[in-house]
Amino acid sequence: MKVAITGAGGLVGRHLAARFAAKDEVLALGHADLDITDLSAVLKWAETERPQLIVNCAVMGVDECERDELAARALNVDGPRTLAEAAARLDAEFVHFSSNYVFGGEEEGREPYTLKDEPRPVNVYGRTKLAGSKAAGASPRPDCAM
Numbered sequence: 001m002k003v004a005i006t007g008a009g010g011l012v013g014r015h016l017a018a019r020f021a022a023k024d025e026v027l028a029l030g031h032a033d034l035d036i037t038d039l040s041a042v043l044k045w046a047e048t049e050r051p052q053l054i055v056n057c058a059v060m061g062v063d064e065c066e067r068d069e070l071a072a073r074a075l076n077v078d079g080p081r082t083l084a085e086a087a088a089r090l091d092a093e094f095v096h097f098s099s100n101y102v103f104g105g106e107e108e109g110r111e112p113y114t115l116k117d118e119p120r121p122v123n124v125y126g127r128t129k130l131a132g133s134k135a136a137g138a139s140p141r142p143d144c145a146m
């Protein structure tokens with residue numbers, strides 16, 4: 001399988017790329033290789049490379065999100081939306097990661113959160129991560145995983 005990993009220079013992307021490389025053809029894309037906030041570049045890249053699976057590991061971190069909310073939205077919300085759209089056009093699979101930050105963490109000692117819990121983000125990172133998952137899930141491809 002041809003697997004593209006965006007944000008492949010980061011913690012999760014680096015490890016995923018190494019794991020996939022054992023069995024699959026991996027396109028490990030660092031920030032300089034593909035800026036996921038650049039819609040036309042992403043769509044053009046996807047059309048050229050035609051991966052069968054796109055895994056998005058690009059993200060703006062917690063502190064940086066607080067400093068620049070507009071940029072946070074571009075990367076954490078519009079980025080996954082664009083990648084999901086690119087995957088849908090290719091009929092490829094798309095994987096995107098959510099975050100524990102979509103929950104408030106307000107109740108000390110409570111059971112671990114599950115998918116049934118209501119998201120209640122308290123910062124820009126959490127809000128943009130939640131919106132990014134929704135944006136990706138709203139892509140035309142119904143089996144988008146998050």
Ligand SMILES: NC(=O)c1ccc[n+]([C@@H]2O[C@H](COP(=O)([O-])OP(=O)(O)OC[C@H]3O[C@@H](n4cnc5c(N)ncnc54)[C@H](OP(=O)(O)O)[C@@H]3O)[C@@H](O)[C@H]2O)c1
Nearest residue numbers: 007009010011012013031034035036037057058059097099
């Ligand atoms: N690490 C965790 O404990 C954890 C926990 C829960 C969920 N997650 C989720 O897992 C995913 C990966 O997180 P991570 O911890 O691996 O993040 P990370 O280490 O901060 O890596 C993010 C990567 O995204 C790249 N990037 C930044 N802007 C970009 C852009 N415009 N286009 C393309 N790439 C860009 C960064 O490159 P530069 O640094 O060169 O800009 C960096 O290599 C995220 O969705 C995150 O929410 C992670």
